[in-house]
Amino acid sequence: MRCPFCGFLESKVIDSRATEEGGSIRRRRECLHCGRRFTTYEVVEEMPLMVIKKDGRRELFDRSKLLNGLLRAFEKRPVPLSMIESLADKVEMELRNSMEREIQTRQIGETVMRYLKEIDQIAYVRFASVYRQFADVENFKLELEALINSQKK
Numbered sequence: 001m002r003c004p005f006c007g008f009l010e011s012k013v014i015d016s017r018a019t020e021e022g023g024s025i026r027r028r029r030e031c032l033h034c035g036r037r038f039t040t041y042e043v044v045e046e047m048p049l050m051v052i053k054k055d056g057r058r059e060l061f062d063r064s065k066l067l068n069g070l071l072r073a074f075e076k077r078p079v080p081l082s083m084i085e086s087l088a089d090k091v092e093m094e095l096r097n098s099m100e101r102e103i104q105t106r107q108i109g110e111t112v113m114r115y116l117k118e119i120d121q122i123a124y125v126r127f128a129s130v131y132r133q134f135a136d137v138e139n140f141k142l143e144l145e146a147l148i149n150s151q152k153k
Contacts, residue, residue: 001029001040008033049095050102058102063092066108073127077120087115121147 001011008031015028024043030036049061067088074084091111095103109131116124128143 003031003034003036004038005036006031006034011038046096047101049100051108052102052104054105061092061095061103063088066091066112069127069130070112070123072130073116073123074120075126077123079120079123083119087112087119090115117147117150121151 002009003011010032011029012032013027014030014037017026018024019026019041024041027040027042029038029040031038050058051061052058067085070084070088091108094111095108109127113124113128113131116127124147125140125144129140132139132143
């Protein structure tokens with residue numbers, strides 16, 4: 001690690017600890033040339049996750065788009081924001097753990113709906129109505145019947 005003060009390439013680690021979020025490690029270092037101390041952070045390098053849209057376009061996965069969709073689905077529902085954020089984290093982690101570098105929007109939607117069905121049925125139906133682009137009341141009715149039938153089992 002290059003010293004930010006003198007540019008020397010060697011340093012020793014004096015202290016290491018995980019950050020509060022657990023996503024990185026904070027290291028205190030001391031330059032072996034000038035003796036000054038500095039802090040570095042070590043993080044896991046994430047592979048970019050590309051989303052393949054319905055029309056074939058590709059774009060980088062954007063967690064904020066996922067979170068915004070969830071917030072709309074849970075609007076005026078008695079579900080705490082922390083649970084919604086946790087759900088977004090679970091979905092993103094599942095997608096990244098699939099080891100696929102490109103993922104269809106269909107797979108993202110199905111993953112979200114699987115979790116929503118367990119948490120809140122109203123949010124599930126709201127999300128499904130946008131995701132599945134219900135064209136008429138009959139499609140909506142079929143989705144509701146499928147939800148009711150899965151509850152009975």
